[in-house]
Amino acid sequence: MKDIKTNAMRILDRMKINYTVNTYQCDQFVDGVAVADMLGQPYDRSFKTLVTRGHSGEIRVFVLPIAEELDMKAAAKSVGEKSVDMLHVKEINAITGYIRGGCTAIGMKKRYSTVLDSSAAAHDIIIVSGGRIGSQIMLAPDDFIRAVDGKYADITVKRQKM
Secondary structure, three states: OOOOOOOHHHHHHHHHOOOOOEEEEEEEOOOOOHHHHHOOOHHHHHEEEEEEEEOOEEEEEEEEEEEEEEHHHHHHHHHHHHOOOEHHHHHHHHHHHOOOOOOOOOOOOOOOOOEHHHHHHHHOOOEEEEEOOOEEEEEEEEHHHHHHEEEOOOOOOOOOOO
């Protein structure tokens, strides 16, 4: 399989941001947990990209650990919205330029407000989609923030301890 640079990779190159690419064999959408299991990667360093529409109508992007759930209230608050709703799967490609399972906040059709879960700051390297199914980008969380002009916030559902 010839490695073809994705838009996300070209942007990181242009910004002179260090990253590593990891590719794996996959022909259709599988969730991030299944990919991490297949590749032996830790869940807390592997991040998924969720695309929402705010109450204002603006597109808002949230990046969080693959096994976590987006706290819709905390997410909305982090971007100054009354509420946010998940984008319908059918809209993802038209709005982001990416397909489900290959969506990354880096290099979407437009630059949308992007929030990275604050848990990412605890890691030297995080893993995000490379911009297509079967491709991952590994980079420093602060470099990710710089690439998407994003910010950190607590956006995951906090589970009650037993």
